[in-house]
Amino acid sequence: MKSFLVAGDRSGSGKTSVTLALSALLSTDRAVQTFKVGMDYIDPSYLTGVTGRPCRNLDGYVMSPDEVRAVYAHGCRGADVAVVEGVRGLFEGAEALTDLGSTAAIAKQLDLPVILVVNARSITRSAAAIVKGFLAFDPDVDIRGVILNNITGTRHREKAVRAIEHYCGIPVVGVIPRTEEMELAMRHLGLVPYREGQEHGEFLSRIETVKRMIADHVDLDALLALAREGEPPAEESSVYAAVEPDVRIGVALDEAFNFYYADLFDVLASCGAETVPFSPVHDPLPEADGYILGGGYPELFGAELEANTAMREGLREVSRNGVPIYAECGGLIYLTDRMVLAPGFAGSGETYELAGVFKGTTRMPARRMLGYVVGTSAAKSPVGEAAFRGHEFHYSSVDLAPETRFAYRLSRGSGIRDGFDGAVRDRTIGSYTHLHPVTSRGMLAHFVDCCRG
16 A cells, blocks of 8 residues: 655645545545545545545544554555645644644654645745755654645746755655636635535536646656555554444434534444434434434525424424434534524525524624634533543534533633533533544443433
């Protein structure tokens, strides 16, 4: 198996377009397993779409090194090539003086060679200084090659390539020209996730544009020659060991709710749960022993969600009857009484009635919240007592009734109200916090146990 990591010199370097295109091109005649550094749903959905294999997330702040290796080994089963997409710049992480949570940390933990994508717009010889600095900053990170992006002519190309290869001693394996066609293709890929089963003509058209550009300007053979080659890593963790299911859990999965890490379904299976997908937009509520409502874009489908009265009433009823429900972000929003959108934000100032499990109102937009979350959960909650790390990303505020109980106390992150998250009613819990299923397996296992009765 060949393996490598694509990192950027900064956000906006072009690493996402490069990784997408490389993964798509390699998938024409190989089994390609992709990974994304960080807690993210959008890029992994695209990487899943172009390879046909679930992209998996690797986050060194949320996960322990053993968990990172376990996810990587599990994903690599049956793969010919493993491609890891970094996050932001190579050395960006959770702290200033350590590489915790960074792409560099993942590269070192998994012993992966790095292909560095450099935004070379308006620079030539300075590109060599940038690469030289990256090489010297942490010699334990194995940077083996460079791809230059935003090149604007033959002279620009020749000077930048010659300087890097002379001063840095590593090859430039790709030089991507700056074109409006490429910029437009990627600009329209960054918001809406890819989902299997939907019509994706526009998505595929844009991906073809990016693929064609990368195929014409990156030496794929030279890049693969820099990749690490060896046997796929052996699985040593029991976190993915499936058992005979004895409980059914409905998972909301449609155009409004689709923010799930690929490992969720494996971890639920290892806890003895059979997952039953359903659509809050289109379906009646299926019979199940518990329900999971992930994140997504409920604000884009307010009218459709309101129109599905049977679903809203069904969720309200099962919650009142003590059936466990676990909801994150978009799922939390859907469980409030209503959603109020400001004029010009995903609509025209409309108010939509929602499931009404929690007494309160969601408002959009609100202050943007993005970052890691650290906290503890209460023993008397559907996910049990645990310390956890996760992530939050939302533009909404949820104003719940003053008497609302909370199961999460956050030491980092905003939550729903003043550092409290995980609103609880009966055996329903809803939070802004996104948990990774591998690092929070104990909380998921407790939830599955609650679903058993």
